[in-house]
Every structure is written in structure tokens, then in C-alpha cells.
Amino acid sequence: MEIAYVAVIILFCLGIYTIITKKNLIKIVFGVTIVESSLILLLMLVGYKPDGTAPILDKEYEIVVDPIPQALALTTVVIGGSVTAVMLVMVIKIHRRYRTLNIDEIRKLRG
Template sequence: MEYVALTVGFIVIMAGLWAIMTRKNIIRIIIGFSIFDTGLHIVMVALAYVKGRTAPILDNTVALDDAVNLIVDPVPQALVLTAIVIGLGVTALMLIFAMKLHREKKTLDIRSFKDLKW
């Protein structure tokens, strides 16, 4: 059961990579990056899973005294929280670049940007 999230994460990562490499529209490439990001987050959270345990929030069902034996690892979850916010900032910046490129050439097709291509 613990393999499901990991496998899904890897599939999502590869789907993102495929989108980045095959799409021609810059906006779609940016969406590919976001999908790649999401896959990485799924993998990170899946790696922190501990068999048969629950979320690291202490309340009536998770007693304070026995928390060590009842919860999953909170550290990667905190890490993923950070990663999501960074991903948002990166996506916003990529969209700005896409807009600047569109102003330059009036198109979003990646094939028409050959200035740095060898």
C-alpha cells in the first residue's frame, strides 16, 4: 500500500518531464514544470510515510503520551510546505518571462525563439 503514493509520484514526475520536452507552447511547458513539481512533492511525502500511522496533529485520537508510536514524520511535510511556496514563486517568474517573450516575438511557440540555439 505504501508503494502507491510513491509510484504515482514517479509517474507524475515523468509526465511533467514529457510535457516539458514535447510541448511547443511556452505556457504548456510551464504547466509541465508545475506537474514535475507536484510529482516531487508526492514522492517526498510518500517517503515520510510510516506504516499504519496518522497525521502529526495531536488531539483526542492521538494522545500526547504515545505520539511517538502514532504519527508519521512531520519534517518532510514541513519541507514540502516550503517547496510548494518556492514552486509558486518560480512559476510566477516563469510566467513573467513568457510574457516578455511574447512581447518580443508576438508568439508563444518555442520554435520561433532561435537566438541562443546552436
């Protein structure tokens, strides 16, 4: 169990680190998805119970995992997917206009 939480922390920090330091636009988007997955993993862990089964309300299954985080995780996946899609669209557009993917060269806006 604990090791999973450690993984979440590592993934989260790794993602943030990628977003902040990488210059390549694609890599920045990767960073965003990494953070996203770490959060989804965290959601799963929050609802997890040892030996639990899928949340089906039936007498057969006594230990079920918490259903709410699963619903949340689904929503987060959807949102994350759309955010990533929009970002990638923008990356394509930027590449067409600026002919580069280096974030340091995309700086017409100053001041």
C-alpha cells in the same frame, strides 16, 4: 502505498516528457509544475506512516507522521510557486516581444 509511488513516478516522467517535447511555452510551465507536484507528493509519502496523525507531540497520539518532510514540502511549495511565477512573467514578456508562444520561433540566440 505502492500505488502512490507509482503515481509519483508516472507524474515525474510525464512532467519531464512535457518539458522536453512540448513547443508551447505555457505547456512547458505546466510540465514544470507537474514535476514539482510529483516531488511534493513524494515528500509526503516519505514521511507517511499508516494510521499516523499530524505531528503533535502529545501522549494522546502515539503514531505520528514524520514532521521533517512536511516542513520540506512547505518550503518546496514556496520555491515551486516562485519559480512558476517567474516563469509565467517571462512567458508574458516573451509573448509581448515575439508575438508567439511557440518555442521554435523564439530563437534569436544561436551559435
